[in-house]
Amino acid sequence: MDRLARFLADRSRLLTVLVAASLVAPALLLPGLRIDNSVEVWLRRGHPALEQYRRFLARYGSEEYVMVALESDRPTSPESLKEQSALAAELAKVPGVDRVVDLPGTARALFGARDDWTAEARRHPLIRNLLLGPDERTVGILLWLKHPEGPGARREVVQAIRGALTRSGLAERAHLAGTPVMNVALDEASRRSSMIFLPLAVATAALLLALVFRGVAGVAVPMFAAFAAVLWVLAAMVLAGRTLNMVTVTLPSLLFILSLSSTIHLTSRLASHRQAGLDMQPALRRTVRELILPTFLSSITTAVGFLSLMYSDMGPVRDMGLFSAVGLMVAFAVAMLAGPGGLWLLSGRPRPASVGVQGWLARSGNSVAAHPRLAAAASLGLLGACAACLPLLRVESNVLKFFPDDSPIARDYAFVSERLTGLYTIEIDASAGRSDEAALRKALARLGREVEQRPEVARVDEYSRFQPLLESLALVAPILGRPAGADMLEDLAGRFRREEGPRVHLRASILVRAMSSGEFYGLIENIRARAGAALGPSNWELTGVVWLLNDVQQALVQTQVSSFAIASLVVLGMIGLLLRSARAMVGSVVPNLLPIFSAFAVMALAGIPLDSGTVMIASIAIGIAVDDTVHFLTRFRAERQAGLAPGEAIAATFDKVGPALVFTSVIAACGFAILALAEFRPIRYFGGLTALTMLAALAGDLYVLPAMVRLIAPWRKP
Template sequence: MESKLLMLSRFFAATPFFVVRHRLIVLMLLTSISIFAIFSMSTRTSMDMSIDSFLDQTDPAITALNAYRSQFGSDDSVFLVYEARDGDVFSQASLQAVRQLTENLRQWQDLDPANYDADLQELGQIRRVQSITTLRVQRVDGDTLLSERLVPEIIPSDPAQLQQIRERALAEDDYRLAFYSEDGRFGALMLQTTFGAQPEESYVPAVNADNIELGDFFTDFADDASSFDLHFDESAQIDEIPFQTVDMLEYHSFYAALRAVYADVEDRLTFYSAGNPPLMSWVYEVLQQMIWIGLGMIGIFVYLLRSLFHSFSAVAWSIVTIALSLVWTWGFTVWFGITLSTMLTLTVMLIFAVGIADCVHVMSAYFVKRKQGNDHPTALSHAYAKTGLAIMVTTLTTMAGVLALTTSNLVPIRVFGAMSALGVFMAFFFTLVLLPILLSLWHPGQPEETTPGGTPARTIRQRLQEMPGYVRWVALITLGIALVQILSPGMTLYIMAIVLITATVLRYQDALLNYCPSLVARRPMTILAVFAVIFLSSVYGTSQVRIDSNIAELTRSWSEPRIAYEVVDEHMAGAQNIAIMIDIGISDGMMEPDVLNAVDELQQRVSKRYPDQISRSYSLANIVKDTNQVMNRDDQAFFRIPDSAVTISQLLYLFNSANPEERRSLVSDDYSRSNITLNAYNAGSYQYQVFFEELSNEIDQIFAPLYDSYPDMEVTVTGSVPLMMRAMDEIAQSQYSSFLLALAVISIIMILTLGSVQAGLIAIIPNLIPALLAFGSMGLLNIPLDTDTLLIAPVIIGIAVDDTIHFMTHYRVELIKERDMQKALNSTIREVGRAVLFTTMVLGLGFALLSFSEYLGMAKIGAFGAMAIFVALLCDLLLLPALLMLFKPRFGLKGDIAGFRRIAPSNGDVHA
């Protein structure tokens, strides 16, 4: 095995010479493929940001939602809550403002586009607008059921009349909290949209096809209407409609137009927008912010690499290598018709992290030789001989870790796993093939670089030190003020901290790396005890972690969505809608008393048992009971479901004649399908999952007696909220299973690479602690794991494993050469320790920048990811050497091997 490892080291040492010798052919091939990848990115990239994309389109949850959309349209609505500036939504000024806004949204085509800074055509997505000024209440006039406006066409100015409207409105239980609050301070518009319910452009419905037309016999009806017998074909197959996916930009453009229109009445009303469209618009803006944060991360990488290596070529070629890895990965993925999702951000982060680590390890080994006076070819060959094997193994382990995600049931997670594995391989490929050629074209000089005139080049720090003290302070203060104006105080302090940390590391790196072996040699058991406490605390904290994704809590406390959800939950019926789809399977099934009684019983039971989750419910049963009471002189005793199907059909005929639009929103034309709408307060995914399970049990109990009479009946909980909770639960389950699988595969690879079960297990421990610490800290701080933070595990493991493998492979190769554990460890810490320190700084400080994101999911990834990366550094520099000293693995080597000796803390000299 030793000979094979040395042979691999020689192979990697020869690789730079081979690719440089054939650089013209290699560059031509790489350029051609890169052009193809860029073309593929620009022409074939398809993004699906919807929650639907997380489940297979054949999943029962998707099927149920599509059935609901086919019948009742999209459940993607905007709950536009407003607060009356005069404190009363029933005042004349408030009612006039609401009516103006309602009519503007209904008749947006009549608005002058020149008066708005948004594309009003986007409002074409609105299919229905409801507000307090469109609501109707029923009353009977003789035998005629009338549906009158709650607010008359001419809004009165008389306080008595306005008070009458207020009292009448507050008496309507079905409207209260949905369109106005109990105290009359808040009101709401409900905007139903077509998002998610628009058929694909290629879809042609059969009844609208060119070859379908009504026959002439439809005009031959007699004057007697009874001669027309309309019936429905029960054997007809319902046409399944393929719906378009909604791009996040569509939500953003729509909401921008909506905001532009309601700005006309903001002098009288203050708005709080809840629902999926405004939330997705906010997410779109956050993604735009992520672009700037990404550029900031690149800026930090460039600054740190330049500061650490004092070479622009080292920085430039590292960035080019990583950029091409991303381009090839993206281009090849979309070429095969794969749709990308929000997981793309995490994929880019992982590839960038692994690519940076590969380049830093190569550059660090390269500069060690350059400092010793070696020329460029010798230093480059040495760098690849030292790091090539480790980079190959880290590539395999990281690929194994992310490929474990391809076992997930969620399509975007599988794409993330496969795409990340491809990207990690590309980073290895370009580091091995392209980086040597680029460095041959423009390679770093000696550490003491000189100017063209032959004098030593001065660094920025040296130039600052040469300035007078007051000039230096004025320059720094001016720069700080400028940064505060451009960025923020927090970001400015962070940048200053980066500069301070970098200067400290550059000044004391040698002393730090020399101190680590002596500290470990003198206090191995103390170090092991400290990390054992950290490990046990992390395990306990991990056991306390709860998986819970709350939409509102993924935003900052001052963000627009958080404020809106808090207002809606406190004063109105809640921003979340849950639909219960009822398909009886026969025409007129929803007119049967036993069916409507079951619907009514379910609503009553849900309202009583879940008051903290469900604020109100609305269904066809509400309409039948209300109409029955109105038609019986408003007698409260008739607020019930009649016992006769004939009576119910007559009541629904009357209601349909008075308010056909409302009827169609509740039941299909053949009365075979209907829905119950539940208004829910915002809650976490765990609470929702428990509620959905209990709700399903309630449905089974109540509707079970009906299956004998209606064997084809289906009752399904559906809508965007249940779908989102289902996807979040799937993400949680897939992450745990894939994490364990990845850990097992990585362990096997490390055991085989290191040639020893003992050494392989020792190497796994430093990789477990960072990930466990990240999750354990969240458990101890009572921070729930959400769909974003669950995904930091592969990133943390990938980075931690990289540094550990570099450490262990270098140690083993040195042990083969020297046959001396102490010398092997000293050499490893001296050469690999520097690279590990540099990669930790670059990646840890870069990741920490994400903590400034307005999206808390990404901010937590940044904060806990950075913490894990820095802890991984301590594991590699302190824990791993302590484990090696304690267990003294021989890596399968035979013969005599010198052991560890005590190291004096003063100068690092070895004593027998």
């Protein structure tokens, strides 16, 4: 270790230049970084449910659609029908639109040239709650889409639809809903977030570093190491073919903040040695020798916390874990390779940090350590109280709830759900032999009527709704010719029936309104039970992209409980192994679990749900929280081995590493707090709660950890 420290210190300026030169390559790759929130990004390849959904798509074609809801005072008036027909013709020209279903075209197909069709249309199952709202002041135009090719296809289709609405002069009266619309809203919000978070994180870090270190080196060196880590990780994402999404869009700012830690410790410790009278080179040697082990251990334990996210079935969460872990180790390497040289090149006259906290830290730590049993009992009591709040946590997997209530996407979805129809479908794919097709049709129709009685269900479409119309067409066509709209009816019917060898497949699409996750899963269980009773235990499958996404997010919560347990065992075990003390590992448990359980208690009491953002807090926080613990224990062990008594060792530890613990935690908390400005609620909650966890972890290391080391007494003999 001494030889490595000497090499890093003596060759520091050359290493700094080499590291800076190496950043040219990743910088050239950055233009290839893309944003993609498409459905495929969130689903794990090879998952049985995903393979089932792909079979469904191959059988029936794309289930994706865009619903255009138009406000109209008299939707069946000649003027309004003409307006709707003109818009439908314009929308049919949009590349990617497979079929347009509108009220005038459907009325021609159903009622021919009759003039008295409006009263019957209000009751017709193909029109009610789809093309004409129950208030009779809202009309719908349904756009079936071709299966999108590539991450930008949905965005291009939605933009073209909006362009057609603008050209028709109907944009202000139109409201869009559908999976592609949601994807585009997620992409746009992610893009806005990517342009805001990192600049704010950089500005906040620069300001705080300037206040603390009052010099160019104290600002430039930590920020250089953080920039290098972010640059290399984003380049790695490009090389791996990964994209940013509503989860990983926080990665650059999160990684930037966390990457400051190692160089802050270097800067603080070097300033202390220089203040003690050491020249630059021996001060650098001593600084690197003292910090290379604790910074490596803190970096790798934080990386392990992130790597536990790899246990998830959700692609963006796995990417968040993998690339954050890689970035943290890159940040450690840059800090050790370029940090000493940067400090040497930029440091002027040695000055202490502007915030003198050593005396206060030593006094507060010793006051707690003087009563270790009382402090331990209070900590365990608080931990138990926080754990008692955990059953109050709820899970939210409805993506619409991720947006603010006053956002355009939330307002449009609310309008469509309340005044026209459902927002997404739950699909049933049933099959039978050809001889049993009639019985299957009847069973599926009966199931549809039962499910349609649920208040959450807008309508159920299945083949029996089209069958009488197709039979009428077959009778009329030889005599009167094919009526207008016959192609549309046959196309729609074909989307609900397929023949494959000796078997016939029939589809039922259950169009559901906006609801909470709890209501959604209650509906799913009800549909399962009714389908099992109507169709039997086999020969049918439940699928659909929204059901699949909700199922993946629900499973995410369950897998993250396991990943948190694994991360906790590994991280705390590494402390005991690398510090060679089982007592140190035991003493680290309460100070590091208490902040995490405190965050979950706040979530439970404040009604903040577990979702794709907040569920990551536990696994990430255990790695982040242990950072200060590692630096404290490493220094405490050195002081005990130097012959100091426990109380003296605690005071000396706070004197040497205490300021850096406070600086890194406060800067990280401020950086995470920036995410509270996010448009996405999961990211907003993630940022605020992680900032709270950082401050709670600092409090645990300042007030609980000293008591635990006095009580458990690791390294008894100096």
